[in-house]
Amino acid sequence: MPDATQAANVIQEYFINVFRYKYVQVQGRARREEYWMFVFSNMICIAILSVLGQALPLARVLVGLYPLVVLLPSICLGIRRLHDIGKSGWWLLLIFIPLGNLVLLVFFCLDSQPGENQYGPNPKGACSAVFPHKE
Numbered sequence: 001m002p003d004a005t006q007a008a009n010v011i012q013e014y015f016i017n018v019f020r021y022k023y024v025q026v027q028g029r030a031r032r033e034e035y036w037m038f039v040f041s042n043m044i045c046i047a048i049l050s051v052l053g054q055a056l057p058l059a060r061v062l063v064g065l066y067p068l069v070v071l072l073p074s075i076c077l078g079i080r081r082l083h084d085i086g087k088s089g090w091w092l093l094l095i096f097i098p099l100g101n102l103v104l105l106v107f108f109c110l111d112s113q114p115g116e117n118q119y120g121p122n123p124k125g126a127c128s129a130v131f132p133h134k135e
Contacts, residue, residue, distance in 0.1 A: 015041035022080070026089060030080035031112055031123045038077055042070060064133050078108075083119035085110045 014037035024029075049066055052059035080087030085107060094100030112122055 011041050013087045026079045028120045029084035044091040086113040
């Protein structure tokens with residue numbers, strides 16, 4: 001069973017890798033774990049910035065800028081996640097339709113489409129090369 005430090009490193013690794021290597025990449029696939037670790041770490045950052053924004057007036061600027069910095073990677077990661085289940089990235093537009101968020105939530109919770117699909121190879125097979133902690 002992994003300890004808290006390993007878990008924090010995994011979360012940080014997924015979050016930083018989205019920014020470092022896949023900032024605006026829409027080609028390929030993103031597995032479920034990559035998506036939800038990014039969402040979880042994003043929520044932690046928002047919570048920390050919100051607390052800092054209340055305590056330090058200068059930090060309010062960061063609270064306003066952070067969503068702009070995370071917008072493009074979040075959209076691209078959502079598109080890659082939809083590719084992983086065999087759906088087009090255009091399905092992400094459901095966010096603008098009432099109850100479309102529920103459909104997207106179900107899509108984002110689905111397991112990867114096995115094998116290769118039209119968007120590329122299954123990232124589950126390649127995860128050990130990208131994330132060595134997976135064995």
